[in-house]
Amino acid sequence: MRPKHAIAWTNAVPEFPLRFRPILSPEVGQKLYVTVLSSRIVGVLTHFVHSRVRPCVGLEAGCEGCLAKRAKRWKGYLAVWWRLEAREAIAEITAQGGLDNKALLSASGPDLRGWQLTMWRRGRKVNGPSLAEFAPPPVGGPEVPPSFDVARQLCHIWGLDESLVDDLALPSEQ
Numbered sequence: 018m019r020p021k022h023a024i025a026w027t028n029a030v031p032e033f034p035l036r037f038r039p040i041l042s043p044e045v046g047q048k049l050y051v052t053v054l055s056s057r058i059v060g061v062l063t064h065f066v067h068s069r070v071r072p073c074v075g076l077e078a079g080c081e082g083c084l085a086k087r088a089k090r091w092k093g094y095l096a097v098w099w100r101l102e103a104r105e106a107i108a109e110i111t112a113q114g115g116l117d118n119k120a121l122l123s124a125s126g127p128d129l130r131g132w133q134l135t136m137w138r139r140g141r142k143v144n145g146p147s148l149a150e151f152a153p154p155p156v157g158g159p160e161v162p163p164s165f166d167v168a169r170q171l172c173h174i175w176g177l178d179e180s181l182v183d184d185l186a187l188p189s190e191q
């Protein structure tokens with residue numbers, strides 16, 4: 018196991034400049050309208066620690082959430098085009114949003130590229146359930162921009178080694 022705080026020195030130049038793409042989760046009273054760029058959703062078990070969503074990396078790897086005995090919660094992530102801001106982003110789908118759209122998001126569901134996703138939060142509480150609704154790609158709509166590697170981007174945001182990408186992806190169907 019790599020020590021937790023080891024610096025990964027490298028002589029290699031990055032393959033491409035990693036652009037910052039924000040993780041989108043609706044605030045109270047906010048509606049987010051995005052176009053899906055990913056073909057499939059990437060699911061991750063997470064903990065809520067230090068007021069942030071963090072991926073579960075397993076007790077053996079010293080997962081802070083597991084050590085603090087925090088519950089594991091499923092989150093799903095999609096590369097999206099944030100129409101209002103005209104930029105790439107990552108949509109965070111909660112377990113409730115996933116359950117509400119189970120058939121669509123399952124491995125046997127359609128290619129999600131071009132689907133229109135609306136996200137909002139139910140009720141007036143900041144921790145109210147975040148909901149998601151998908152609509153099929155509009156006929157004759159604009160061409161969808163290329164997607165990007167969501168798992169890799171999340172590792173970068175979470176400050177994790179990209180070698181954890183495979184460990185983070187859940188089996189597509191349980």
Ligand SMILES: [Zn+2]
Pocket residue numbers: 064072073074075076080081082083084
């Ligand atoms: Zn954990």
